[in-house]
Amino acid sequence: MPATDSHCWVGVDLGGTKILTGVFDASLKLLGTAKVSTRAERGLDTVCERIERCIREALEGAGHKLAQVRAIGIGAPGAVDADRSTVLFAPNLPGWRNVPLGRRLARALDRPVVVGNDANVCTLGVHEVELRAQPRHLVGVFVGTGIGGGLVLNGQLYEGASHTAAEIGHMILEVNGPKCGCGNRGCWEALASRTAIYRRLRQAVDAGEKTILTDWLGRELEDLRSNELRKAWHHGDKLVRRILLQTADYLGLGIASLVNLLNPEVVALGGGLIQALHAELMPRITETARARMMPGSERALTLLASRLGDHAGITGAAVLARRALEDAPARTAGVKRA
Amino acid sequence: MPATDSHCWVGVDLGGTKILTGVFDASLKLLGTAKVSTRAERGLDTVCERIERCIREALEGAGHKLAQVRAIGIGAPGAVDADRSTVLFAPNLPGWRNVPLGRRLARALDRPVVVGNDANVCTLGVHEVELRAQPRHLVGVFVGTGIGGGLVLNGQLYEGASHTAAEIGHMILEVNGPKCGCGNRGCWEALASRTAIYRRLRQAVDAGEKTILTDWLGRELEDLRSNELRKAWHHGDKLVRRILLQTADYLGLGIASLVNLLNPEVVALGGGLIQALHAELMPRITETARARMMPGSERALTLLASRLGDHAGITGAAVLARRALEDAPARTAGVKRA
Numbered sequence: 001m002p003a004t005d006s007h008c009w010v011g012v013d014l015g016g017t018k019i020l021t022g023v024f025d026a027s028l029k030l031l032g033t034a035k036v037s038t039r040a041e042r043g044l045d046t047v048c049e050r051i052e053r054c055i056r057e058a059l060e061g062a063g064h065k066l067a068q069v070r071a072i073g074i075g076a077p078g079a080v081d082a083d084r085s086t087v088l089f090a091p092n093l094p095g096w097r098n099v100p101l102g103r104r105l106a107r108a109l110d111r112p113v114v115v116g117n118d119a120n121v122c123t124l125g126v127h128e129v130e131l132r133a134q135p136r137h138l139v140g141v142f143v144g145t146g147i148g149g150g151l152v153l154n155g156q157l158y159e160g161a162s163h164t165a166a167e168i169g170h171m172i173l174e175v176n177g178p179k180c181g182c183g184n185r186g187c188w189e190a191l192a193s194r195t196a197i198y199r200r201l202r203q204a205v206d207a208g209e210k211t212i213l214t215d216w217l218g219r220e221l222e223d224l225r226s227n228e229l230r231k232a233w234h235h236g237d238k239l240v241r242r243i244l245l246q247t248a249d250y251l252g253l254g255i256a257s258l259v260n261l262l263n264p265e266v267v268a269l270g271g272g273l274i275q276a277l278h279a280e281l282m283p284r285i286t287e288t289a290r291a292r293m294m295p296g297s298e299r300a301l302t303l304l305a306s307r308l309g310d311h312a313g314i315t316g317a318a319v320l321a322r323r324a325l326e327d328a329p330a331r332t333a334g335v336k337r338a
Numbered sequence: 339m340p341a342t343d344s345h346c347w348v349g350v351d352l353g354g355t356k357i358l359t360g361v362f363d364a365s366l367k368l369l370g371t372a373k374v375s376t377r378a379e380r381g382l383d384t385v386c387e388r389i390e391r392c393i394r395e396a397l398e399g400a401g402h403k404l405a406q407v408r409a410i411g412i413g414a415p416g417a418v419d420a421d422r423s424t425v426l427f428a429p430n431l432p433g434w435r436n437v438p439l440g441r442r443l444a445r446a447l448d449r450p451v452v453v454g455n456d457a458n459v460c461t462l463g464v465h466e467v468e469l470r471a472q473p474r475h476l477v478g479v480f481v482g483t484g485i486g487g488g489l490v491l492n493g494q495l496y497e498g499a500s501h502t503a504a505e506i507g508h509m510i511l512e513v514n515g516p517k518c519g520c521g522n523r524g525c526w527e528a529l530a531s532r533t534a535i536y537r538r539l540r541q542a543v544d545a546g547e548k549t550i551l552t553d554w555l556g557r558e559l560e561d562l563r564s565n566e567l568r569k570a571w572h573h574g575d576k577l578v579r580r581i582l583l584q585t586a587d588y589l590g591l592g593i594a595s596l597v598n599l600l601n602p603e604v605v606a607l608g609g610g611l612i613q614a615l616h617a618e619l620m621p622r623i624t625e626t627a628r629a630r631m632m633p634g635s636e637r638a639l640t641l642l643a644s645r646l647g648d649h650a651g652i653t654g655a656a657v658l659a660r661r662a663l664e665d666a667p668a669r670t671a672g673v674k675r676a
Contacts, residue, residue: 079634088634137499153491160601161475164634167598172591172630175512184630253510256522260505261487261599263498292510292522296417296426296502 008064009321010055010111011125012074013118013313014047016040016092021054022314023062023069028129028322030311032062040093047093048101052108071112073321075121075313076101081163085115088163091181114324118313120157120166123150124323125316126268126306135265135302139258141168142271142312143251144226146181147189151262169193173254192250194273198224200243211239226276233280248281252288255303259289263297270306278305346402347659348393348449349463350412351456351651352385354378354430359392360652361400361407366467366660368649370400378431385431386439390446409450411659413459413651414439419501423453426501429519452662456651458495458504461488462661463654464606464644473603473640477596479506480609480650481589482564484519485527489600507531511592530588532611536562538581549577564614571618586619590626593641597627601635608644616643 006026013020019038023031034057036050051074059066078090085102087093106113116124123140127133133155140150149168151158159165169189170182177186178199190196201221205214212235213221213228232240255267267289274281286303293301308315344364351358357376361369372395374388389412397404416428423440425431444451454462461478465471471493478488487506489496497503507527508520515524516537528534539559543552550573551559551566570578593605605627612619624641631639646653 135499153496154494156492158491158600160635160638161473161603162601162634162638164632164638165599165601167601167632167635170598170632171509171595172511173513175515175588175591177513182632250513253513257509257595258599260508261503261596262496263500263503263505265499294502294505294508294520296500297498297505300498300500300502 007068007070008059008062009318010058010069010072011314011317011319011321012051012055012072013121013317014038014051014074014076015118015313016077019051019054020310020314021051021058022311022318023058023064024315024318028315028318030315031064032058033311033314034058034061038093043095044099048104048108051105055109066109066111069109069111071114071321071325072105072109073121073317073319073324074101074105074113074115075118075317075320076115077118079164080115080117082114082116082120082159083163085113087115112321112325114320116157116317116320117150117163117166119148120150120159121316121320122148122270122308122312123152123166123268123316124157124319125308125312125314126270127152128319129315130306130308131266131268137262137264137266139168139262139264139267140306141251141255141258141267141269143193143269143274144272145193145195147193147254148271153262168254168258171254171257173250173257188250188254192247192254194224194226196250197229197243197247197273200246201239204239204243209239212237213240226272229273230276230280233277244277244281245284248284249288251281252285253292255285255289256292259293259297259301263300265300266302266304268304268306270308270312274305275309345406345408346400347656348396348407348410349652349655349657349659350389350393350410351459351655352376352389352412352414353456353651354415357385357389357392358648358652359389359396360649360656361396361402362653362656366653366656368653369402370396371649371652372396372399376431381433382437386442386446389443393447404447404449407447407449409452409659409663410443410447411459411655411657411662412439412443412451412453413456413655413658414453415456417502418453418455420452420454420458420497421501423451425453450659450663452658454495454655454658455488455501455504457486458488458497459654459658460486460608460646460650461490461504461606461654462495462657463646463650463652464608465490466657467653468644468646469604469606475600475602475604477506477600477602477605478644479589479593479596479605479607481531481607481612482610483533484531485592486609491600506592506596509592509595511588511595526588526592530585530592532562532564534588535567535581535585535611538584539577542577542581547577550575551578564610567611568614568618571615582615582619583622586622587626589619590623591630593623593627594630597631597635597639601638603638604640604642606642606644608646608650612643613647
């Protein structure tokens with residue numbers, strides 16, 4: 001029921017293909033969501049209008065007014081200068097370079113807006129809402145088309161010298177491995193993302209191997225999604241099982257490297273691939289990862305699949321909004337200081 | 339000249355084969371050093387006596403008395419519980435398990451003693467003395483028999499959930515790569531340490547390739563040290579040059595992974611191999627590393643070879659002693675609180 005006198009937080013997950021928005025109450029309980037397509041190809045103005053629209057729709061659904069929103073958080077794909085709430089560049093949003101997204105939306109909506117990198121924001125959501133801010137050191141690993149990551153170290157989001165830390169998808173795991181989207185070879189995301197799975201499947205099909213997926217999607221395997229992979233797994237498809245287990249091994253190896261490096265209390269996995277296939281893959285990921293960790297770090301570690309699923313981004317964005325307003329108002333575009 | 343009324347700090351670099359001790363004045367200027375062999379095979383009591391002796395010798399050389407020592411810092415090889423100044427285990431010190439080294443030496447010498455992991459301690463020395471605590475985020479990479487590392491994040495030594503962070507030598511860089519001392523395959527130190535260089539040289543010699551090193555050291559290449567590698571390089575030895583450049587490439591690739599992950603302001607290289615060969619290898623290491631970094635992280639980075647050389651350990655240990663006494667007296671064994 002509408003609670004017209006109470007305030008709320010809004011979290012926005014800005015993706016290359018869709019925008020998801022959530023309205024959260026003061027204690028970060030989710031009250032309602034809305035979703036629109038991004039239409040990134042139509043340019044910056046269109047995307048900003050669509051974010052606005054998506055926020056208004058979610059508020060309407062949750063029975064809240066814009067005036068009740070204390071702050072809006074946004075997780076954006078790409079490099080973000082969190083101090084200025086500015087998107088520096090975003091490979092999946094054509095033409096986005098140095099976009100002062102926070103200031104722009106703050107002006108349009110007359111609410112404070114804070115922007116962070118999407119994988120950082122997801123990690124923040126897992127840390128503060130799912131894990132109740134318990135772990136001092138958390139590594140978030142989000143596996144979908146690529147592999148994104150976030151680091152909470154000493155209880156704080158770690159962003160590095162120029163806001164580009166936690167590019168975990170571009171750790172090198174196989175020096176002469178397959179080519180990555182970044183131009184290098186053997187990056188983790190070239191070995192263990194859905195893109196890597198697609199590449200291995202296509203190579204196998206081209207080499208004459210059989211899979212039920214070609215019956216469902218055609219030989220090109222266009223529009224292959226994580227759910228089809230799960231269905232094929234349960235259909236007993238041998239090729240899909242073999243490739244998914246190989247991918248799980250690569251995920252485990254990368255996690256072992258991260259743990260040897262950062263000795264976190266928790267590694268939390270999320271993203272589309274994990275959401276669809278955690279029951280099938282987590283045992284193998286865990287086994288491979290634990291076998292490769294240094295004993296001291298292995299004992300200290302909890303390895304889990306986040307239960308936030310699709311909502312990690314909006315949840316984390318709401319956390320970002322709340323933190324920005326309560327901890328460091330200067331970082332929030334449009335905030336009037338008391 | 340002796341300054342009998344001023345206080346000093348002592349730094350100890352406890353290694354598997356030698357113990358190096360330094361006496362530092364209040365502003366961490368080095369006043370004198372002493373060195374003894376460790377004799378680790380003779381057991382814990384012998385090693386502790388030898389540390390004591392080495393401290394007394396350095397003090398004598400520097401014209402200081404034990405009573406002037408405000409605190410003693412020790413960098414120890416292996417896993418260290420820094421809160422309790424206890425060595426949990428040390429692969430190169432047989433029989434060392436849960437050794438309360440800090441408490442033990444504090445009792446013997448009646449001075450406060452604090453113990454940290456050796457690579458962490460070296461990183462602390464580079465950060466505070468060489469770089470004057472300027473970088474907020476620093477990665478230390480020490481290349482010798484293995485590869486050790488240390489992380490200064492947000493100006494503080496980062497030790498992880500159970501004091502085992504920064505095991506950078508056990509990042510996986512080549513999934514099916516050579517076997518590592520830790521039991522895994524393709525760890526960074528199995529690809530880019532002096533041990534890896536030795537393995538490649540031996541394989542090449544066994545396969546009939548020629549190198550001047552066999553004239554100098556015999557076919558087994560026993561006692562191969564970094565200085566011989568440098569001499570062979572300048573002798574124009576083709577095999578040595580090829581293997582060292584390959585090693586430099588692996589060093590660069592691992593550094594790129596670290597930078598993509600942690601986006602530090604500085605990566606500082608040290609250790610015996612770098613000390614002996616920085617002029618020869620740093621250009622190639624730098625070139626390979628920079629080519630593989632994400633653009634945002636690459637621009638923010640300074641990559642350098644530490645000038646502390648052999649003194650990184652004792653310098654960092656003195657920093658550790660000073661920090662422990664000035665910042666957090668509870669961590670220092672034997673400190674009497676005011």
